[in-house]
Amino acid sequence: MTVENALLKDLQGRGLVAQMTGEDELEGHLSEGSRTLYCGFDPTADSLHIGSLVPLLALKRFQQAGHKPLLLVGGATGLIGDPSFKAEERKLNTPDIVNNWVEKIKTQVGRFVDFDCGEHSAEVVNNLDWTQNLDVLTFLRDVGKHFAVNQMIHKESVKQRIEREGEGISFTEFTYMILQSYDYQVLNKSHNCSLQIGGSDQWGNITGGIELTRRMNRQHVFGLTLPLITKADGTKFGKTEAGTVWLDPERTSPYAFYQFWINSADADVYNFLRYFTFLSVEEIEGVQRQDAEAQGRPQAQGILAKEVTRLVHGEEGLQAAERITQALFSGDTSALSEGDYQQLSLDGLPSSNLDVVNLADIPLTTLLSEAGLAPSGKQVKDALQRKAVIVNGDAYGMEDNMRAGEVFSSSQARFDRYFLVKLGKKKHHLFVL
């Protein structure tokens, strides 16, 4: 039986399918009607980062195709820690911290799917609900009995922890797989859930769940994994000099988020369009063709930044990000009006108040590193020596280091109170008198 399924075809066309169980069967299963699927998100911080974006958007793709997504927040599994492909054992977080994170992630995750669209409305579930009152003996007898340690040991995901010299794995983390498998079995029973998706690192855990569901519920269920996002230059995806790119606007501003995407390399950007946007594969190919024909700067990065920022931060967040970007990168900042300056800090351009009184005593290195333009004064020094510090359009050097009072004298300020400081090509900060 081979049934063409438009959703699966699209996912495959985007390169979004890493592995799946029984392709033909799954195609048939999805084509026959509305199905319920789930994906888990463990709370390892108070926000998800862009690594979770691929599965979140995948759930949305399924929902758009008429299926019902369940977003599982790992209130229980987050207490244990997933060992899959992790090089080392992680330290446990306290229950109230995890609980706090669960609440935040619940609301975050909810923005990506529709909760009010009839029978395929999304639901958020928490695996703590069905595990916290599970007693050990029941768990060991009813669930644990279905797992063969010999098999678990040979899972690729824990291999390096078992085999690698100098590493080990605690029973706690080793048991993670059983917990996640149990989730699938429970959701199959309670919600008739028949598909689990996740990152490709979850393959081992997902197949574990499929087997458990077969044994305990006598149900044939499916699994599908999404690829790990990689960059052409081999560096880790999702990091900038400021660290992880988070989905929470408090942690990564819409402006910084937008900038992350606009800085994508040409070698990655068309793949990212496929992974992270809802533009059709044909549209993306069209963009790529146009970029290849046009001389110079491609349009793909701009489209990517626009689409993803809108998905995550909404139209307002996108507009704020675009306003700042436009003001700072379009060349001449002297054209900005007083209102523009006010808007910039409202939009999330890093800004701070300047204390004029002590200015004479503070070296620029200290002032600018404390403002967040660089992690240490050393880097500011380096930038100064290369004339890479620009204040309101004028470059300053190391010889100006002890002359903050003159650099930031009120007569130099725009509209008597604004200083736009640029360090290097991409880092900006607004000082307000």
Next chain:
RNA sequence: GGUGAGGUUCCCGAGUGGCCAAAGGGAUCAGACUGUAAAUCUGACGCGCGAGCUUCGGUGGUUCGAAUCCACCCCUCACCA
């Protein structure tokens, strides 16, 4: 509990009494070239404008001088019980 191997700056990883703020690589930052791209080249890369200050699991000790030697302790891993 026993035996063995380890714990070095963001990561990997050299260093085994002064020449060590500590090789090399990666990551990161800045400059040149560009397109807020890649590649390449240059510089920075514990902190400090600087004099200088603080590091090599922890605590004590030996020494003019310790990441390096000694003692005790903590932690990780492997094998055995």
